[in-house]
Amino acid sequence: MPGATLHLTHVELLAREAELPRAVREALERELTYARLGAVFHDLPFYTNIITMMLGYWLEMPAEFVPFALKLHRYHPDLFAWHFLREAHRDSPLLTREQRLSIASGFFAHIALDLEIHPLVNWCARRDVLLHGGHESHHHRLTEKYQSLFFHRGLQGKDIIGSHRFFSEKSVIVEPPPFFRKNLGIPVVRWATDLLGGFFHEGAPSMRQFASWLRSFRHFGFMVSLPPAGRNSERLGTAENRRRYYENAEFSFRDFWERGYRRSVALLTLASEVFAAGDFSDASREAFLAAARISDLAYPPEVGLPALEAHEPALEATG
Numbered sequence: 001m002p003g004a005t006l007h008l009t010h011v012e013l014l015a016r017e018a019e020l021p022r023a024v025r026e027a028l029e030r031e032l033t034y035a036r037l038g039a040v041f042h043d044l045p046f047y048t049n050i051i052t053m054m055l056g057y058w059l060e061m062p063a064e065f066v067p068f069a070l071k072l073h074r075y076h077p078d079l080f081a082w083h084f085l086r087e088a089h090r091d092s093p094l095l096t097r098e099q100r101l102s103i104a105s106g107f108f109a110h111i112a113l114d115l116e117i118h119p120l121v122n123w124c125a126r127r128d129v130l131l132h133g134g135h136e137s138h139h140h141r142l143t144e145k146y147q148s149l150f151f152h153r154g155l156q157g158k159d160i161i162g163s164h165r166f167f168s169e170k171s172v173i174v175e176p177p178p179f180f181r182k183n184l185g186i187p188v189v190r191w192a193t194d195l196l197g198g199f200f201h202e203g204a205p206s207m208r209q210f211a212s213w214l215r216s217f218r219h220f221g222f223m224v225s226l227p228p229a230g231r232n233s234e235r236l237g238t239a240e241n242r243r244r245y246y247e248n249a250e251f252s253f254r255d256f257w258e259r260g261y262r263r264s265v266a267l268l269t270l271a272s273e274v275f276a277a278g279d280f281s282d283a284s285r286e287a288f289l290a291a292a293r294i295s296d297l298a299y300p301p302e303v304g305l306p307a308l309e310a311h312e313p314a315l316e317a318t319g
Contacts, residue, residue, distance in 0.1 A: 003144035004040050004220070005160055006151060008170050010113055010257075010264070011039040011106045019265050024105050024272045031102035034095075037173040037188065038106025040217065042114070042297065045069035045205070047216035050223055063137035068205065070298065073114070078294040080199055081111060085271055085288075086280045087195045094187040101275060103188075108271050109264045111294055116260035119302040120253065121147070124245060127308055146245035147253050149233050154254070159237065162230015171221025179218050182211040189214070250306055267292060 014020065015028035015035065028035045045068045047053070056064065072080070088104035095103075125139040132139075149159045160166050171177075174186050183189070184207050197204040205213075223229065246253045270291055274284060295301065 003148040004043060004217075005166070005170075005224075006117075006144070006148040006257075007039040007043070007110055007113060008036055009152065009155070009160065010261070011035045011109045012170075013261070014105070014109055014264055014268065017265060020268055021272045021276075023101065023276065024268055027098045027102040028105055031096075031099045033172055033175055034099045034102040034188070035106035035109075036170075038103040038108075039110050040173060041103075041107050041192075042072045042110055043069065044210075044213040044217060045072065047213050047220055050216050050219040053220070054223065057138075057141060060134060060138050062135040063141060068200075068203065071200065071203065073297040074299075075200075077111070077297050078289050078292065081108070081292065081294050082285050082288060083199045084195065085274060087198065089275050089278055089280070092191060094191045101272070104271060104275065105268050108267045111297060112264035112267045113257075113260040114297040115293075115295065115300045116263055117147075117253075117256050118297065118300050119305065120251060120256045122299065123251075123302060123305045123308070130308060143245055146236070146241050149237055150242050150246040151253065151257065153237065159230070159233040161224050161233045162227055164225055167221045167225035171217065171225070173217060174214055177218050178211065178215045179222070182208060182215050184208060184211050186211070186214070251304075 011028065012032070015025065015032060017025065020028075045066050046064070048064065048066065052064065056062075084107055085104055088100040088107075091097075092100065121140060121143050124143040125136045128134070128139040128142075129136050149161070152159045152161075160170065174188055176183070176186070178186075189207050189211050193205060193207045193210050196210075270288065274280070274288055277284075
C-alpha cells in the first residue's frame with residue numbers, strides 16, 4: 001500500500017478540495033486529526049513494534065506477517081467499507097457527527113489511493129525481485145518509501161521525513177497522542193473497536209490492542225521525524241532512485257496519484273451522499289457498492305503496466 005506519509009498528506013490535500021461536498025470539506029478542515037486516523041486506519045495493525053519494524057527494514061528482512069492487517073485489506077473490503085460508513089453515521093456519545101464524518105472521509109480516501117497506487121507498488125516490488133533478488137515485501141517497503149519521498153519533494157521541495165512537523169502535527173492521529181502508555185480512555189479507541197468487532201467478531205482487536213497500535217504509530221512518527229531520517233532521505237533521493245521508483249519510460253507515479261486523487265473525490269462524494277441521506281437499506285448498499293467499485297486493496301487489478309520478464313538476479317543480492 002502507499003506509505004503512511006503519503007496517505008496523511010493525501011487527506012490533507014483533500015481537505016482543501018473545492019469539488020468535495022461542503023459538509024465533507026468542513027469536517028476534514030475542522031476535525032483533521034480524525035481524518036488522519038481514517039487515512040491510516042487500514043494500516044494501523046502493521047504498527048506492532050517500531051523497533052522490530054526498523055530493524056527488519058535495515059536488515060532487508062521480509063515484512064512482518066500481520067494477519068489482521070491483511071484482513072482489513074482483503075476480507076470483503078467492499079462490505080467492510082459499507083459497514084464502516086453505516087457505523088460512522090450511527091449516533092454515538094463517543095464522537096460527534098462531524099468527527100465521524102471526518103474519520104470516514106479519511107477511511108475512504110485511503111481506499112481510493114490503495115486501489116489506484118497499489119498496483120504500481122506491487123509491480124515495482126516484483127520487478128526488483130526479478131532484477132535484484134530478495135523478498136518482495138522488502139522491495140514493497142522500499143518502493144513506498146521512495147515514491148513518498150519524491151512526491152513530497154515535488155509538492156513542497158523536500159521530504160516530510162526528518163521534519164519536526166511530522167511528529168508534532170502530521171502523525172497526530174488521536175488526541176491526546178499516546179507515547180509512553182497505552183491510553184484506553186481515548187473515546188475513539190472504544191468507538192473503533194466496537195466498529196471492528198461488529199464486522200470481524202471474534203477476530204477483532206481488543207481496546208488494549210488497538211491502543212497499542214496507536215502508541216506504536218506515535219513511536220513511528222517520532223523515529224522518522226529525527227534528523228538522521230531526514231539526512232537519509234536526502235542521501236537516497238538520487239536521480240537514479242527517482243527513475244527507478246517514480247518516473248521513467250514505463251510509468252509516472254504522479255499519473256497514478258492523480259487517478260487516486262480523482263477517485264478519492266468521487267468516492268468521498270458518494271459516501272457523503274449516503275451519510276447525509278441515512279439510507280442503509282439493501283438497495284442502497286447494492287447501489288453504493290456498484291458505484292464504489294471497491295476490490296481487494298492489497299492486490300487490485302493492474303492496468304497500464306508492462307508485463308514483467310524474468311531476469312537473472314543480481315549476484316550481489318543473492319550472495
